[in-house]
Amino acid sequence: MGRSESMLSFEEAKARLETAGQGHVLQFWAELSAEESNTLLEEISKLQPEELLEHCRAVAVAEAASRHSSADGRLDARMKPVPPEFIGSVRKSEKETLQIWGDEGLLQISQDRVAVLLLAGGQGTRLGVPYPKGMYNVGLPSGKTLYQVQAECIQKVQKLANVKHGSRCTIPWYIMTSEFTLGPTEKFFKDNEYFGLCPSNVVMFEQRMIPAVGFDGKIILEKKNKIAMAPDGNGGLYRALVDNKILEDMERRGVEYLHVYCVDNILVKMADPVFIGFCVIKGADCGAKVVDKAYPAEPVGVVCRVDGLYQVIEYSEIQPETAEIRGPGGELLFSAGNICNHFFTRDFLKDVAEKFESQLKQHVAIKKVPFVDGEGNLVKPTKPNGIKMEKFVFDVFQFSKKFVAFEVLREEEFSPLKNADGAPLDTPTTARRSLLAQHYRWALAAGGNFLDEQDKPIPPKHSMTQNEDPPAICEISPLVSYFGEGLEKLLKQKNLKSPFLLDENEAENLVKTT
Numbered sequence: 032m033g034r035s036e037s038m039l040s041f042e043e044a045k046a047r048l049e050t051a052g053q054g055h056v057l058q059f060w061a062e063l064s065a066e067e068s069n070t071l072l073e074e075i076s077k078l079q080p081e082e083l084l085e086h087c088r089a090v091a092v093a094e095a096a097s098r099h100s101s102a103d104g105r106l107d108a109r110m111k112p113v114p115p116e117f118i119g120s121v122r123k124s125e126k127e128t129l130q131i132w133g134d135e136g137l138l139q140i141s142q143d144r145v146a147v148l149l150l151a152g153g154q155g156t157r158l159g160v161p162y163p164k165g166m167y168n169v170g171l172p173s174g175k176t177l178y179q180v181q182a183e184c185i186q187k188v189q190k191l192a193n194v195k196h197g198s199r200c201t202i203p204w205y206i207m208t209s210e211f212t213l214g215p216t217e218k219f220f221k222d223n224e225y226f227g228l229c230p231s232n233v234v235m236f237e238q239r240m241i242p243a244v245g246f247d248g249k250i251i252l253e254k255k256n257k258i259a260m261a262p263d264g265n266g267g268l269y270r271a272l273v274d275n276k277i278l279e280d281m282e283r284r285g286v287e288y289l290h291v292y293c294v295d296n297i298l299v300k301m302a303d304p305v306f307i308g309f310c311v312i313k314g315a316d317c318g319a320k321v322v323d324k325a326y327p328a329e330p331v332g333v334v335c336r337v338d339g340l341y342q343v344i345e346y347s348e349i350q351p352e353t354a355e356i357r358g359p360g361g362e363l364l365f366s367a368g369n370i371c372n373h374f375f376t377r378d379f380l381k382d383v384a385e386k387f388e389s390q391l392k393q394h395v396a397i398k399k400v401p402f403v404d405g406e407g408n409l410v411k412p413t414k415p416n417g418i419k420m421e422k423f424v425f426d427v428f429q430f431s432k433k434f435v436a437f438e439v440l441r442e443e444e445f446s447p448l449k450n451a452d453g454a455p456l457d458t459p460t461t462a463r464r465s466l467l468a469q470h471y472r473w474a475l476a477a478g479g480n481f482l483d484e485q486d487k488p489i490p491p492k493h494s495m496t497q498n499e500d501p502p503a504i505c506e507i508s509p510l511v512s513y514f515g516e517g518l519e520k521l522l523k524q525k526n527l528k529s530p531f532l533l534d535e536n537e538a539e540n541l542v543k544t545t
């Protein structure tokens with residue numbers, strides 16, 4: 032392996048590290064092979080000296096602050112719930128109003144003014160798979176992965192807009208990855224022929240990585256020649272947009288509105304026309320979908336106001352006592368649960384990139400970071416030993432001139448995959464159940480009758496608890512129906528044998544038999 036143009040020499044690397052008080056990174060230099068030392072030099076070359084110094088200082092300050100939880104306590108004391116009149120709501124709005132918002136969204140989509148952006152740079156440590164979360168198959172009858180479900184939703188929304196407006200529109204799909212996820216994600220999309228999307232409309236880019244730092248302010252080495260690096264949080268988006276000229280790409284394509292979402296919610300409504308239409312009609316530059324929080328300790332951030340500015344207080348940063356406060360009717364006071372579905376105008380993102388990015392708060396995540404000891408042996412710590420700094424995607428809300436929150440129904444829009452099976456919540460099982468329950472409800476509402484394997488009717492069940500599997504298995508491809516629309520003409524008074532998989536072929540067969 033030769034030395035590339037931008038790679039530092041040993042002396043340059045040493046000088047750079049020593050200026051930042053990080054000379055120990057080269058402690059095993061004499062033991063490294065030529066290839067190993069090149070790898071290390073490459074990694075050091077990517078670190079900007081001032082940023083490195085600043086980063087290590089910030090970690091030390093943040094670590095000290097995190098030991099005095101009173102700082103967070105003060106923030107809690109200033110939190111106010113979002114006034115109900117500032118929240119648009121699917122539940123509380125008339126059908127006609129939702130129709131108006133949805134029509135506006137489809138109009139914008141038909142004019143190529145809408146894109147989606149997936150945050151997919153996370154490591155998915157809680158789920159514990161060695162590949163990106165979007166490649167996960169939760170065990171649907173079709174075997175589709177999260178990425179495939181999302182790709183098909185994009186195709187369907189484009190089609191709905193085209194049919195309504197006679198257009199041939201495109202919803203570009205921007206995918207933010209990290210060093211951990213870019214390679215496998217790219218390969219997965221190629222191997223699957225981009226799930227029917229045009230590759231030029233799927234734009235993958237990489238967020239930055241930053242070193243994990245010990246409590247002594249020193250960068251942690253995870254191998255003799257490797258710094259422990261982690262992605263800079265999903266708020267790394269704003270730097271990554273600049274690094275990779277994504278805003279320019281959006282401008283070239285005429286994109287004005289962006290729906291940003293996180294990878295693990297199987298019920299995500301990609302480029303949701305109702306949400307987009309609502310935000311556009313309200314003249315918002317920034318918006319967030321919320322659901323009613325299920326219980327005080329639910330691991331979701333809460334949208335609230337602090338000193339008059341909109342903000343999300345993350346579940347890891349709110350005091351338990353604050354999360355438990357209830358209003359007069361017994362409802363949670365801070366109930367606007369963030370589902371990581373955001374709306375931004377391109378203009379707003381440009382402002383953030385140009386003026387505000389450097390002001391974004393650094394959040395401290397105290398973690399167990401594997402490291403090599405003085406003898407070069409790998410140690411897996413049993414106690415937290417290091418800090419990873421992260422920026423959060425929602426920390427730009429405070430810079431918005433017109434922020435809106437939009438409350439949606441949990442059973443229709445939120446079922447995240449966070450944990451491996453065996454955990455009580457947010458697992459492959461719960462994600463699969465949520466999607467199949469939704470499709471079962473749609474099929475019943477469209478007038479379908481389910482039969483079991485012996486052709487005996489399965490009595491319909493119109494209400495189910497979250498922990499209950501639907502009595503019949505029904506999966507509907509997003510290519511056939513996205514919101515539950517258009518199913519009556521296919522399913523009304525039809526006998527559907529469980530497990531029933533409604534894909535495009537089956538839809539054609541059903542049309543023929545009508």
Ligand SMILES: CC(=O)N[C@H]1[C@@H](OP(=O)(O)OP(=O)(O)OC[C@H]2O[C@@H](n3ccc(=O)[nH]c3=O)[C@H](O)[C@@H]2O)O[C@H](CO)[C@@H](O)[C@@H]1O
Nearest residue numbers: 150151152153262264265293294331332369370371423447
């Ligand atoms: C900071 C943030 O948004 N927190 C939200 C996130 O929490 P949560 O803690 O669940 O967030 P995750 O760690 O799952 O990350 C959310 C998304 O950001 C992506 N990611 C993460 C780190 C990174 O460096 N780069 C990157 O792209 C992940 O791939 C994922 O798609 O989802 C919850 C809903 O499910 C919300 O209630 C939380 O308020």
